[in-house]
Amino acid sequence: MAFLFRLIKSILVNSFKFINAIRLILLNVIFIMILLFLFASYDGDEIEIEVAENSYLRIDLNGFIVEKKQPMNFSQEVSKQLSGFANEAPEEFEVQEIIKAIQYAKNDQNITGLVLELSGLQAASINQLTDIGSAITQFKSAGKPVYAYADNYSQTQYYLAAYADQVTLPLMALFYYKVMQSIVSILKTCWINY
Numbered sequence: 001m002a003f004l005f006r007l008i009k010s011i012l013v014n015s016f017k018f019i020n021a022i023r024l025i026l027l028n029v030i031f032i033m034i035l036l037f038l039f040a041s042y043d044g045d046e047i048e049i050e051v052a053e054n055s056y057l058r059i060d061l062n063g064f065i066v067e068k069k070q071p072m073n074f075s076q077e078v079s080k081q082l083s084g085f086a087n088e089a090p091e092e093f094e095v096q097e098i099i100k101a102i103q104y105a106k107n108d109q110n111i112t113g114l115v116l117e118l119s120g121l122q123a124a125s126i127n128q129l130t131d132i133g134s135a136i137t138q139f140k141s142a143g144k145p146v147y148a149y150a151d152n153y154s155q156t157q158y159y160l161a162a163y164a165d166q167v168t169l170p171l172m173a174l175f176y177y178k179v180m181q182s183i184v185s186i187l188k189t190c191w192i193n194y
Contacts, residue, residue, distance in 0.1 A: 056113045057105040059098065061160075062120030063091035065128050090120070095128045102135040106142045114139055116164060118150040118157040129159050136163040 069092045105111040114136070124132075136146055140163075148161035149168050161167045 051108060051110040053110050054112050055110055056115050057101065057111050058115045058117060059101065060117040060120070061093060061098075062117075063093060064122050065095055065098070065124035065132070066092045067095060067128070069094055090122055095124075095131055098132055099135045102132070102139050106139045106144070111144070113144050114146045116146065116148040116160065118148055118153070118161055121150075121154075121157050121160070124156055124160075126159075129156065132160060133163040140165065 102114065105114060116136075140146055145166070146164040147166050147168065148164035150157050150161065151170060153161060153167075153169075158167075
């Protein structure tokens, strides 16, 4: 009887060792496949971008200018994606990234100008705007034009737009501006006469 128990014990122990070895091999193979997939999908930090001749660098600042971006909260991002509110959060733009892009464009022979899209710019500090403005001034020193566009200008947007060679508004904004000018002059006349 003891022989039968030792035999069953030996079979069970060896079976569990065999199953454990298969489990470890499968997990290691899956882990190695995941690592290979990650290495295969990683193509380096530098992304080679080809710029066509006579191109303009368009900087669309739709969000906040910050010194350093906030770290991504993974669970919050997943819940945004699942709820459908993924595009509602404003972007953050690092001031040094903007400056580097402008400096690169200054030295690129294919880029002939700069367009600042400022409609969505929500906030930036005066130091950040001054640093970006200095980069725009250096860009202009290369003989390349700078254009600024927005649907309307807040003080922050206009401060940055002031560095441009040309500041443009849509036609309705110009109409609104002219109407407001007329109203102000009418009110001045009324105030003076009465």
